[in-house]
Amino acid sequence: MRLILVYLIGVIFGTGIVVSGMANPAKVINFFDVAGSWDPSLAFVMGGALVVTGIGYRLVFGRQRPLFEGRFNLPTARNLDARLIGGSAVFGVGWGIAGFCPGGALPALGTGRMDVIVFVAAMLAGIFGARYLQSLSRPKATATS
């Protein structure tokens, strides 16, 4: 039952991504190309998502716990460290080059396009490579969001 619900949540997310244009690299890159063929659409994606999430989270956090879990599982780290900022800066470089972010590319996989498959495969290689490097320096490190 809950897995069906979670599947449907994935469907809502994936549909939102493709409707919004986040799965279209041309549109993503044009949003950042203020000096060229600027397309401000993605500001509306962010706006729509933030308003709904901001209000919805407030309502959900009014509950003691989620429907199917004992507690909310939220990231607990609070410090702004070099890893966070450096990693995010690096992510932006890749997003600017390819035009896909993880949340945009995963739903786009559903089209079966070869270029999306290649991007996701390369992204997985980057994830595994980074996790391997992290495992050399620290015993355990995982993405939290």
Add this chain to the structure above:
Amino acid sequence: MFETAFTPWASLGGGALIGLAAVLLMLVLGRVMGATGILAGVFAPASVYDLSWRVAILLGMFTGPTVYWLVTGGMPEITVPASMPMLIVGGVIVGAGVTYGSGCTSGHGVCGMARLSPRSIAATLTFMATTAATVFVVRHVIGG
């Protein structure tokens, strides 16, 4: 370059759906709707159940284009300006960056920002700035 149509209503509606999914996942499982974290967890699941919900939500995401096709009769428009080698380079960089940065546009940009998390606000401002700088370099410095 290549113009794309300004689509305020589709983007606003799509964004609202993304937000709805984030809220529902928090309501149902108490989890952040971050593509990076969900995907990375598949390869290091805490339990069989942990793996099962991650796979379920990913399968749902893959269904997005099919729903789009069922409703509109066409596939979503996807235009990839990057060449295949650049797509690979970009993909590796994205994967490494989101791993060190603990999240991406969905995790930090939507869920974390909505919680007013200082880490997510800092991360989002950072990657928006480097993405814009990269696009400027690729399009107007290298691409000329």
